Each structure stands twice: as C-alpha cells, then as structure tokens.
Amino acid sequence: MLTSRDRILTTHVGSLPRNATLTDLLIRREAGEAVDKALISSEMDKAVREVVAKQKEAGIDIGNDGEQQRVGFQTYVPERMSGFAGESKRKVGRDFAETPELIEQFLRRFPRRGKISNAPQAQAEVKYHDVSQIKDEIERFRRCAPRGVFLEEFATAPSPGIVATTLQNAYYDSHENYLNALARELRHEYRAIHEAGLILQIDAPDLAMERTMLFQDLSDSDFLAMCDLHLHAINKAVEGIPRDRWRLHVCWGNWEGPHEHDVPLASILPILYKTTAGALTIEFANPRHAHEYDAVRKADWPKDLILIPGVIESTSNFVEHPEVVARRIAEAVAVVGDRERVIASTDCGFGTFAGREWVARSVVWKKLKSLREGADLASARLWGKKTAA
Template identity: 40%
Template sequence: MTIQQNTDRIQTTHIGSLPRPHDLLDLMKAKFNHQPYDQKVYDQTLAKAVADSVRKQVECGIDIVTDGEFSKPGFFTYVQERLEGFEARPNQKMKIFQKEVAAFPAYYELYFKEAMMGGTIVPITPVVCVGPVKYRGEEAVQKDIANVKAAAKAAGVPDHHVFLPATAPSGVGINEYYKTEEEYFHAVAVELNKEYRAIVGAGILMQFDDPFLPDIFVEPDLDEKQMKRRAEMYVEAANVALKGIPPEMIRFHTCYGINEGPRLFEASLPEVIGYMMQIDAGSYSFEAANPRHEHEYHVFETVKIPDGKVLCPGVITHASNIVEHPELIAERIMRFTKLVGRENVMAGADCGFSSQALYKTEVHHTVVWEKFKAMRQGADIATKKLWAKK
C-alpha cells in the first residue's frame, strides 16, 4: 500500500482554499496593498486562523487537512511574492473564460462584478515574465509549513495526513523573456521544484495545482495538433518540476473552472485524462460532482490506473450552496471504487472554496463545513458497504 491509499475506510480531503476569517482579510488587505500593518499581529492572526481551520476540518471528518491557503491572496499575487522575474500588467487581457464570457456576456458582467472579482482584497492582475525566473519564497513556504504542522499536531493529525497546495508551472504567467515557451516553462519548473521539495521535505503531502491543463483544449487560437503539443509541454514541465520527489507524496489537481455559471465551454475528462496520468503523482484530483462532468467517471471503464495510484474525484461541488446528500455522495464514491478498487478512491471536492481571498465567497463559509460533514457521512456509508464482513 502507498501512503495515499485507503486501508480500512474511504479517506476524505478537499482541494485547499477555504474562506478566510475577516480579521485576517483585513490584515492581508493592508499588507498586500502596502498600507500600515503590524507584522507580529499579522503572523499571530494567521497562525490562529490556520489552527482554527484545521480543527474545524477534523471536527467535520476531513482526514487529509491543510491550511486553507490562508497566507495567499490568490494565484497571481502568490507568484509575484515567491518568484522573481515577473511584473503585474493590469491591462493584460486574461484568457480564461473567453468563449464562455462571449456566449453569456450579461451573466458574466454581473458575476465578475459581484462574485469572482468584486470582493478581492487585491485586484486580480495578470503577471508577465520580464526577466530570469528565480525562487525567493523560502521564508514564506517555511511559515506555511510551520503553521500547518503546528495546527495539525494540536488537532491530533499526523504529518502524512497534511498537505499544502502549490501552483504548477503552467499557472504562473505569460512569457516575454525566454526565447521559447518550452524554455520558459522549464525555467519556472526548476525554480518551483524548490518549493515542492521544501513541502515534501517537511514530511507532508504536496498538491500540484494545475487548473490550466484543461484550458488548452478550449483555447480558440489552437488547432488539434497545437493543443496536443502544448499539453505535452505542460506534462514535460510538470515532471521537471516534480523531479526527485517521491510520487506518493504528490497529489495532482486540475479542474475546469472555479465559478458557478453555464460552464458550456469546457474540456472533457476524456480529453485530459491521458495527459493527467503521465504526471508523476500518487493521486489525481478532478471535478466529478459538477453536473457538466459527473457522467465522465465512465472513462475509467477503459482507462486503467497504474498500481498504487489513487483517484480523488470531487464528490461535493465548490460552485453551489446546496449541501449534497450523504447517500448521493456514497453513490459517487462507489461508482469509482467499482472501477478502480476501494483502496484507490479518496473522497474530495471539485475545487477550492475560496481560490482568491474574498470577503464574500460564492459558497458561504457556514455551508462549506456542512458540505464537509456530508462528505464524511457519505464516505462512512460507502465504507460500511465496501468493508462489510461477508
């Protein structure tokens, strides 16, 4: 058995980001907008918020816990904080959701204003690589490690049931410095490897966040051959970034979108799965509770996962305030166990519940905890059936 496989029950986890408490958001807003704040108070507030969150995760029945990504305002700010060679470009057009936004302009005008973009403590600003990439996040990642390990210890959680998310090379920014995209992604990969090694070196799992892989297959300017090459380039860079790290210490995560919306213009799991499974990870997390994708579990009727690898399908969604019924969650879990075995399925969420640091998250923080409780109840129902004495 590998470290992420089940032994006598279905394990539960989630994807990382959780709604931040408002006292922490107030301090983060001051810090990242270059306003006066007390660093000691900030550090104490952050450590307490992580401890409270881990305790709540355990109380709700989450087995594999994390820090809620409480130290990170969002992907792009995180990149600027931990990597040299990038500058923010407020007027740079973001590629995400292009087809979707064009098809539903009235919906997304309101959505971006009130939900995804409206309550961020730091504006969501794309970043561009303008010089040599160099990792500078040593102090920041060590703070994350210390906070989550202290919180886990206080909650009675062993280190190997703790994870920290970190971005993939594909999620870092736009290249204007390196001669080729391949050179750029490989340079980013080599530097991010330093953060990954720090996390795994602390004895905890690392979640490799790559929500950008499926986007390749809906990019309007790419033909089929270009899509294939770009996906291969992502995989190559991912494995460079993960070089020297035991796969059993890595969870790969991808998703199709972070929002509630029509979600018509998304890749399918069959398009992505072949590339996912080439990445050197011990488990693979993906959306499976999203009603646009729930049926795609059938792909594992033909796609066989290697020995010792674990699937972590979403059995609760991050884009709805409806709390899933435990019986439905159990059904979702068992669809996968029938195809890949009970030891190889970990119950998870589709994506994070606060990918940006927001005062108002799409799913209310009180509902998140109820979803986690329902996931544990559903996992217990599935466990009882799967490990029933004959």
C-alpha cells in the first residue's frame, strides 16, 4: 500500500454522487424495469470519466471510479449472486425509532432512491455467478483513468457482515452459517479486484453501525462477540491477499442523525486490531466521534497498520476550512506516532445509495479540494517544507 515519505497523501472512502440521469437508470434497473443497455453503458462511461477528472482536479492521490456503476455500496450484490429474492424487513435504526420526524424528513428529501431497508433477502443458497461484472467495472475505470492519473487506485466491495445484515437471511439455519457462505462467495470479487492490481477496500459498517440497527437489542458483550465473528469472516475471505493490498473501512452509518447510541470506538478497537488489513479507514470528522482519537491514543496503534482518518465530514454541505483539515491530520499523526502511516480521507462515501446523497455534487468537489489543501498545510508543518510525493 502506497505511503509517502515527504507529504500526507489523500484518498476518500469510495462512493461519489451520481448525476441525475445515471441515478434514474440505476434505480430503474434495480426495480426490474427494462433499461437500454447501450444507454446505461454510455452514461456510466460519462460518469466515471467525470468523477475521475474531478478527483484529479481536487488533488486526490488514491482514487477510484466513485462507485458510479453500482446502485448502492452493498445492495448491488443480488445482480452478481444467485439465491436472493423477495424483500428484507430491515429494523428501523434507533436514531429513527426515537426521532420519527427524521423518517418523514428523509422521505421528503429522498423521494426516489435505491433499495436500502427493503433489499432482497437470501431465500436459497447464495452463489456468485462469475466475475464478469466486476471485471467490466474495472475495465471501464481503467479506460477512463489511464495509468498515472492517480498515484494508486482502489476498488470497494462490501463485507460479508454488511451484506448479511442488509440482505437478510431467510434460508440458512443460523446467522453464522449465512455469514460464512457470503464470505466464501464474496471472496471471488475480492480476488478479482486484487488480481487486477487495485487496492481492495472492504466496506464494513457492520462492525460499528449495526449496534444501532440489526443488533440494537443485544447486550454490549453480545454485540462485541458478533463484531468479532464478522471480523473473522472478513479475514477468512481475504486469505491470500497481502495485508498491504487491502484496507478496511469502518463507520457508524452515513446519515445525518443524532448517533447517540453509537458504540464507542474504544469498545470495538481491540477487535479491529485483529484485522489482517494494512490500513483502517475510520470516521473522525463526524461530530459524534471527533473525540475518538483518545481511544486510539490509549490503545497503542499497531506499528504495522496505516490509519486513514476521516478528516472531511460526509453528510454536511459545510466545506471544512483547510486549517481545520490540517489540525485533524496533525491529531491523527500524533496518536499514530508516524506521519508516513497517515493518509487523509473522508468519513464515508458521498454517494452511498443512488438517489440518497446528503451533499450536493458541486460541494463534494469543494470538500475534496479542501482535503488536499489541508493535507498540504499539514505536510508543510510535519516536514518543514512543501514537497512532491
């Protein structure tokens, strides 16, 4: 995994907002409507070219296709795997159950969106069809982002746990067996990304977010045991992929809400340290978790692990001042104890689901530009001068 010895590098968590035309096509296709294949292919080409150019213009070092080719970061899975049908009945999260007006606000703000709480469920044995679709994604990205556009490239894939909690189990005799089946099948996608030469990012909000979602009724100790089970499934699924070729993203849910019941980072950090990934990407700009560097300081960040802290918040249209970004980066470096093992990033994605983008597209590019400017300020202070990577 790329690190820099003379400046702070920048990346983001993966999803970037889609344009209105592509959003409509993706939602229609997910709903089973007939969509012109040539049209959606053309729109994907246009969208990927645009987000690649916008990332480059903003100064992103480690970039991707912005997940323009997917309707959601994990809900696209039934397009590539058999065994899914019907509709999951996802629990209402505690934020929304305790503040029902948030649901009303949510529905007004996002009247047409991809499936989130009503994704299909596993009604038969899950099987990955083939890797043609992920290969097509990578090929389009490579066509739209020639070598040298980014210092390094990455691609995302969902964890077995977030698929299991979103596309819920109606077939396997236990959650653990369903989780293991998903780990076995998702491995095909993980390997395809790795073998294409991209950094694999596994998105695992289940390791934190599900405390207030599917597992909201568990005791703290039972949730941590479940978290450990989910982490083990990830490690099993990526066996054979070197630690420096994959990174793990953990978050508390990419929505604008109270987040009062979020599990503290200090509680899950010992489990996260069991990852075989080379880097952890964690929210730290989220107002509910901006203090959590203290947990890292107390838990002795491992010497062989890169920290990719969120220093840009992903649900607000405020554009962080570069000085704020620089201070957040400096705090991350202080708790890690090594400037070379910090890569500046966003808290989460900006286009988690088609039709549900909290931040305006034009503001996203301004936020990424501020990320670069803040990283440059931090670099000047950490190295004593501005230099090139």
